[in-house]
Amino acid sequence: MTNSFGEFSKARMFFVIGSNMTEAHPVAATFLKNAVMNGAKLILVDPRRQPLADFADIHVQIKVGSDIAFLNGVMNVLINEDLYDKKFVENCTEGFEELKLKVMDYPPEKAAEIAGVSADVIRDVARTMAETRPSMLCYTLGITEHTCGKNNVMSTANLQMLLGNMGVECGGVNPLRGQNNVQGACDMAALPNVFPGYQKVDNPDARAKFEKAWGVENLPAKPGLMIPQMMEGLVDGKVKAFWIFGENLANSEPDIAKVEHELASAEFLVCQDIFPTETTRFADVIFPSAGWSEDDGTFTNSERRISRVRKVSEPPGDARPNWWIFKEIARRFGHDWKSNSAQEIWDNEVSVLAPSMAGVKYARIEADGLQWPVPDDAHPGTCFLHREGKFTCGLGKFNAVDWTPPAEVPDEEYPLVLSTGRRLYHYHTRTQTSRTGLDYLLPEETADMSAADADALGIHHGEMIMVKSRRGEVKVRANITHQVPPGMVWMAFHFRDACANWLTNPVFDPATLTAEYKACAVRVDKI
Amino acid sequence: MDKKTLTLNGKTVEFQAGQTILEVARSYEVFIPALCYLDGCTATGACRICVVEVKGARSLIASCSTPAENGMDICTDSDRVRKSRRLTIELLLASGEHNCITCEKSGDCMLQNLAYSYGVDAIRFPVAPQPHPTEMMNPFIIRDFSRCILCGRCVQACQEVQVNRAISYGYRGPTAKIIAGCDKTYDESDCVFCGQCVQVCPVGALVEKKARFKGRAKDLDLVRTTCPYCGVGCQLWLHVKDGTIVKVTGVEDAQPNKGRLCVKGRFGYDFIYSEERNKTPLIREDGVLREASWDEALGLVANKFRETIEKHGPDSVAGVSCARSLNEDSYQMQKLFRAVFKTNNIDHCART
């Protein structure tokens, strides 16, 4: 997030797109609702009538995957009606002419047709946003989990720059991170192209720095593989030995049948986890890990805040801290790593090597955490980025992008769109929440669908139905709800039985390799 | 702006227009007890514990809902005030089943503390009969109406803090009750089990079911930590007894959550105690997993990775780190892959 949760309650306007915040980030949503109750405006862009719709001034129920067309339409109005922030655009950005040219291809009528909404609502959104500034734009995986995910993200940034809503309190582009430490895992460089603190592996200076710090030579310069490429590598033999720490890929990746074939093809698979999972079934070696509250350390939340996680008990049996396991393997390769606790790793390595976190030390985050960038020991942390329109790489760049449809769209055989996400009472593949009594509140998966589609198929609320895609089929209970528009089926991936990922399409954004979890074609059959 | 002043227990103090008497007093660290008052919410003046004496006013005044005025002369602890509070406490104690021995909240109860500090030595009024049975159905929250003093804090937490709009005041007179929806159970209502109502309840009317009989406040250690679920990163108090978490509450005033939690953060903590945990290293032999020592398992993995790298090059190995685990764990894993294995084939589920 460029901005912070603390700004929510002061904000005057929100633009929430592809984010089911009340269920996926419940506490963040409470601050947003507080602001709305105090008079802030909310524009919600979401194909579903999700819980925030009750709080929205305008709810634009666009078709799944039409975000760019819609956003280009809004920007078309902003430019044509001269409603954008010319001063910001002139002083702080580049690429405006290209953007202008592109969005001229999306007059409201055309955008409206693609998005399945009215042209008037597009004009209304543009005018409302121009009237009340700044606004905080929030998005979640509804934006990124598309084959055009990266373009979706750039589109949201285009909108906020055009309105001059960047670099100000209560503005910005704010992706809410799905898992507790996605932000941290990125910052720590569990990514194939960077060292900790986003220093590029193909930069010789960065390599020299880390070679010196780690006491090694020849750090690899070529960016590595991303998860989908690794998985395919297991089948074509490029990847021979695979190490999965924590993730339950067998349920969380699209097209379970394909994923399991890939995992089964691994020549040697190591899993490191706190529980046996669908993924550890394929392991050759399982390392038992310390879980949350069994080790000291830090998490970094969506607003870049590094907070302490504390130990209250020893891990069960012979389970060990994860950092210790990696250190022990390094030792067997003849590398003697000095740091012997999470605090030593952070204070002596991470904060020394990552300039944006240089001022973060355990002693400073005993109570509230610090938001990076924190360049030195006296720096108070950074609530919002790009202050006064100063972007890290000079000017903010507009990226003109075209709308592209999802890779698989409904046809005669598979006439409905399946979109997926999370529900309030569970988390991911339920490895944690199934062991806390939360099953009481949500005991099984459902296929959420509209009354119109259910009626047409003669399906009653609560009856077992079959949902099929080109990848697979699941038997699941029908949940007829006003949340879902006609033409759509909505499911989550919390339960192994009826997991949406038996159906989802393993196609990816070409740049980020994020899978298109939000759109594939399915059919529903009565059984 | 002209300065506004009033007299607080004989001392002249400044205040800002719009502050209530209670807020002014608290800003000068003058303690006025209050049961129904919830920081940041509309004051209701329901409990009458926070009354103060204002010179010239005929009756005592509820400090939580009365704006401070220039020149007011306020006494927060006069005999008249103390007497009134004591009577209110006695009436509240008689309004239900305030048997502290069987109450989870004993030792951490605002009513119990007030009764003691105002010297209540007997309850002079008959204890009211209880029209509403205790709700024990769901595994997370117990609603014991016999202990409810109708202060309304839970309603404010639900309506104004979390904005879940699940509960409200229902009925009138002796059958008055906090109701969920049109008097349903939490299960059947719009309640989303965030438990904020439990966190703010000053007495034992709303308690965490999982924590029952696991330890009273005085026996619990508090450990601050970060929630293991979503990317908001709420700050939690773990209430720990003998190394076991028995309850979780939100850290008031903490960034980013200011005391708020959702159902997962509040009630989803005990997965770590599951018997199904992986407890020992396992190695697959002839198709089945068998237990092994750390030395054997680590040695096997090191050898396999070494052989693979020697035979097929460093890019023939790959790793996926965990987006739920600690920063330090991810740092360590990428360091292993880069510095030791010499490959950048390291990633995590950044995209889900």
Ligand code: SF4
């Ligand atoms: S648990 Fe949350 S939603 Fe349910 S009544 Fe209490 S405050 Fe309201």
Ligand code: SF4
């Ligand atoms: S349940 Fe608790 S918080 Fe709610 S009105 Fe009763 S005593 Fe007050």
Ligand code: SF4
């Ligand atoms: S308590 Fe709820 S909202 Fe807060 S971090 Fe945990 S899961 Fe997210």
